[in-house]
Amino acid sequence: DAGVTQSPTHLIKTRGQQVTLRCSPKSGHDTVSWYQQALGQGPQFIFQYYEEEERQRGNFPDRFSGHQFPNYSSELNVNALLLGDSALYLCASSLVGTSGWKDTQYFGPGTRLTVL
Amino acid sequence: QKEVEQNSGPLSVPEGAIASLNCTYSDRGSQSFFWYRQYSGKSPELIMFIYSNGDKEDGRFTAQLNKASQYVSLLIRDSQPSDSATYLCAVSPSNDMRFGAGTRLTVKP
Numbered sequence: 117d118a119g120v121t122q123s124p125t126h127l128i129k130t131r132g133q134q135v136t137l138r139c140s141p142k143s144g145h146d147t148v149s150w151y152q153q154a155l156g157q158g159p160q161f162i163f164q165y166y167e168e169e170e171r172q173r174g175n176f177p178d179r180f181s182g183h184q185f186p187n188y189s190s191e192l193n194v195n196a197l198l199l200g201d202s203a204l205y206l207c208a209s210s211l212v213g214t215s216g217w218k219d220t221q222y223f224g225p226g227t228r229l230t231v232l
Numbered sequence: 233q234k235e236v237e238q239n240s241g242p243l244s245v246p247e248g249a250i251a252s253l254n255c256t257y258s259d260r261g262s263q264s265f266f267w268y269r270q271y272s273g274k275s276p277e278l279i280m281f282i283y284s285n286g287d288k289e290d291g292r293f294t295a296q297l298n299k300a301s302q303y304v305s306l307l308i309r310d311s312q313p314s315d316s317a318t319y320l321c322a323v324s325p326s327n328d329m330r331f332g333a334g335t336r337l338t339v340k341p
Binding site: 158160172174216223 | 264275278320330331334
């Protein structure tokens with residue numbers, strides 16, 4: 117049973133560029149959440165997708181956008197990159213059920229983004 | 233005031249001892265609470281979740297929740313060197329999840 121996968125593993129971009137990160141959820145999961153983790157900090161919630169819709173959004177600017185596909189996979193897009201966007205971007209998948217999504221959340225290995 | 237606060241550590245305990253990790257949160261509307269473990273260079277892994285006041289035990293781990301004091305803790309009994317990691321407390325007041333910065337735990341053989 118494949119877990120959550122993310123691509124690419126590492127990425128280097130320059131300021132002002134745009135980036136797309138990809139995530140495939142764990143088999144059987146239908147919800148994808150994206151997080152940003154700066155060095156020495158905990159993950160910060162960016163947004164969550166369920167049924168191809170953005171269901172909840174954290175305190176991130178509109179430069180951060182996403183998409184969920186019918187097969188539940190997801191993309192995170194960041195436009196006009198800033199130096200401060202350098203971080204580990206984590207995708208987490210979960211299953212919306214009677215108990216909610218939170219206690220079934222599995223994280224992927226992350227994408228390390230460096231903005232120069 | 234941060235939404236979720238943890239002592240950054242490092243917390244060092246000898247092998248076999250009890251490690252006690254603490255977390256306070258600011259949003260009284262929070263309903264669910266989580267502990268994640270994150271090894272260096274790896275992604276977070278869910279250890280336990282707790283929704284009701286009191287204790288919840290799972291193997292060597294016990295989560296304790298006191299909503300009146302806005303406090304949640306994690307006890308690790310019989311600590312092993314393999315428990316050395318950063319422990320993240322997460323709180324969910326609505327449909328998102330808010331993490332603390334984590335406490336780094338070192339278990340010395």
